[in-house]
Amino acid sequence: MNMSKTISKGMVVGFSYHLKNAQGETLDQSDEPLLYLHGWQNIIPGLEKELEGLVNGDSKNVTVPPEEGYGTYNEALIFQVPKTELPAEAELEVGMEFQTDTPEGRMILYLQEVRDADVILNGNHPLAGETLHFDVTIKSIREATDEEKQHGHVHGPGGHHHH
Numbered sequence: 793m794n795m796s797k798t799i800s801k802g803m804v805v806g807f808s809y810h811l812k813n814a815q816g817e818t819l820d821q822s823d824e825p826l827l828y829l830h831g832w833q834n835i836i837p838g839l840e841k842e843l844e845g846l847v848n849g850d851s852k853n854v855t856v857p858p859e860e861g862y863g864t865y866n867e868a869l870i871f872q873v874p875k876t877e878l879p880a881e882a883e884l885e886v887g888m889e890f891q892t893d894t895p896e897g898r899m900i901l902y903l904q905e906v907r908d909a910d911v912i913l914n915g916n917h918p919l920a921g922e923t924l925h926f927d928v929t930i931k932s933i934r935e936a937t938d939e940e941k942q943h944g945h946v947h948g949p950g951g952h953h954h955h
């Protein structure tokens with residue numbers, strides 16, 4: 793293992809993290825290293841830029857404002873949709889995701905509320921509007937393969953397998 797590598801574009805980085813919101817509540821955490829390809833926007837921009845230059849074993853507290861995280865909260869992305877417009881086979885559960893194609897590209901909508909005749913779908917990411925506080929520890933750094941760079945994501949254990 794080469795300990796002198798620093799995080800820069802084209803490196804595959806593994807990190808564990810503990811994510812809290814502005815109130816100090818835990819939103820998510822992972823002790824198993826999450827792998828990503830640095831420089832390809834695999835992770836939110838506010839976190840990616842703060843990890844630049846770190847070396848294996850480094851820990852860092854990173855605060856990410858909504859604009860550099862999952863976006864600001866947009867009321868215009870909340871839709872009331874008749875159940876008859878949803879796929880008939882869908883078993884409706886709060887939190888499930890629907891995909892829809894818009895002129896700006898594919899959009900993911902979260903089912904926020906189920907009513908009698910309609911549902912509320914929310915196009916905001918569940919963490920939209922949140923200022924995020926990460927405690928990050930770098931667990932591994934290696935050079936990405938040419939194939940990984942072409943695909944824009946990590947291969948192998950811990951990476952993406954959907955092609």
Ligand SMILES: [Zn+2]
Pocket residue numbers: 940943945946947955
């Ligand atoms: Zn691939």
